[in-house]
Amino acid sequence: MPSLKNCKFFILALPFLLLLVSKSALAETGVEAALKGTWKSVCMDLGSSVYIVSTATFDGAGASNDQVVFYKDSACTTPTGMVKANSKVSYSVGPRLGQQGELDLYPMDITIHASTLTQNGSVLQRGGEMAKQYDVFAVKGETLYLSALNRAKAGPITSPVDRPTQVDTKNIFTRQK
Helix, strand or coil, rough: CCCCHHHHHHHHHHHHHHCCHHHHHHHCHHHHHCCCCEEEEECCEEEEEEEEEEEECCCCEEEEEEEEEECCCCCCCCCEEEEEEEEEEEEEEEECEEEECCCCEEEEEEEEEEEEEEECEEEEEEEECCCCCCCCEEECCCEEEEHHHHHHHHCCCCCCCCCCCEEEEEEEEECCC
């Protein structure tokens, strides 16, 4: 089971696993309609025997939430009992940055206002507002791409000049029906 110390960097980087898109910024591109709904990640390896599955819901109105479940195994079949929930998130998206292969990349700025970390239902930690974080994302069809896992070891990006320019094409999210 991962300890809080081992998961600390991920808890800080978690906001990047939230792909959130603002209604006004994407109305012209059609990406907003493509993102609305619930998305679930593949089983992701964060290193140090820490594995997660993240589920994010997008309402298309600038607010969202997500839940990250921690697992003991690389197949994400045995949960540790640890769950991280970001229950209050705001975001904004800028104009298209460019392309990575066939993917259109967009910048996003995220602020998490409230989060909770639990272990077997008991609250371990409550978090308040975090510094604004800067990320990039892409969506194509039923697949959502983030840059978060590429940077997980470095921690959250809190300066727009350090915004990533590529997405991770292995650790993806798929739309849930």
